[in-house]
Amino acid sequence: MDKNKIHPDQKYIDGLAENNSVIIQSIYKKFVPKVVMFIMNNSGDRDQAQDIVQEILILLFNQAKANSLKLTCPFDAYFFLLCKRKWLNELKKSSNKEVTIIEDVLSINESAHELIGHTEEFDEKQQLFDTMFQKLGDKCKELLKLSFEIKSMEEVAEKLNVTYGYVRKKKSLCVGQLTQWIQEAKNFKSLKNN
């Protein structure tokens, strides 16, 4: 089968992006019980399972909205593995001991693996970005929020009661600050990996 062919289960991804309640309900009905069972059999409880599922669905919403989620494998395997890996990582964090993630290699195909890799990378990038954004001063945060909500820099200037030239320069510098921090984190990471 063509590896790049979109799987019919893409409807679940599109449904999430459209905030379609019928689709979301059917995800809960069809795919969530398996995740809950897994988490409860692996030192978790129902509340924790509920949180993991919600986090993953919000992640998929974000990725779908960023237009970078094209499902090439069944939703079932993809969704279950994402939840499973997230849960095992949580366990690892809280117990401080090594938890090996043993994959059922035979049961998952290559494209599912690849997709999961993309989603986890998307998640990592987003988390890194959020951490850095929190480090910014309040002025930068406010200016960036307005710039990307309103889009017209003339209007942003008017709203903040400053000149157009000032907001343009300030915006470049705030984006620049984030760029610098993220670039440093990336360089550090590649240094660590080499």
Add this chain to the structure above:
Amino acid sequence: MNEERYILFDQYLQGELTIDAKNEFEKQLLEDPEFASEFETFKEVQFQLANKFGIEAEREAFKQNLTHISEHHFDKNTKVIGLKPWYLAVAASVAVLFGLFFFNYNQNPVFADYNNPEQASFTVRGTVNESLKQAEEMYNAKRYNKAIPLFETVLQKQKTAEIQFFYGVSLLEESHYLKAEAVFNELKNGVSVYKEKAVWYLALSKLKQKDYEACKQILESISEDYEGYDQVQELLHQLD
């Protein structure tokens, strides 16, 4: 921080550089990997920002809807239940017994048999709005004629599927069929969690007007995935 570089990046992306400066910029992108890599990161940051703030309202709506569905799925209802289920069960069986004794079996089902509107509880989700609170109190006390104008006031300022739904139920209880059906039709065409429930209430509206044929047709359009499908089946069975 290399301020000039970031200002340059922004000017390039906005298409504000002169031809010469633009060529110079693109030449540097090709020759200087560090410059190119930093420019990539700059674009990525812009993308993240657009994704974070550009769709913030949509994301909030999604999260709210998701929480609602999730709480329901994991059976953690925030509903306020007035009577203990035990009482309801006894009351229901007594009613059924009386029904068996005193009514003939061929009678058509009536609206009252299916009329058990759920309690509203808006305040738990944080929005403390005086009119909405009053509307909720009136609604839960079944004083629908008082609740209707309050819901109307609230809906002018804040229109959510949840408020619309309870407004629709109030209208139906007071037999304002046209208005009620307009509200439920709007919900039916939307994507909220109330979508299917609205169809069920459209059917109930027909039932209350004793239009059994229309009621049946609407019921048949409800998918089996609907949470209250057992009631749908029961009513369909009675209509046959």
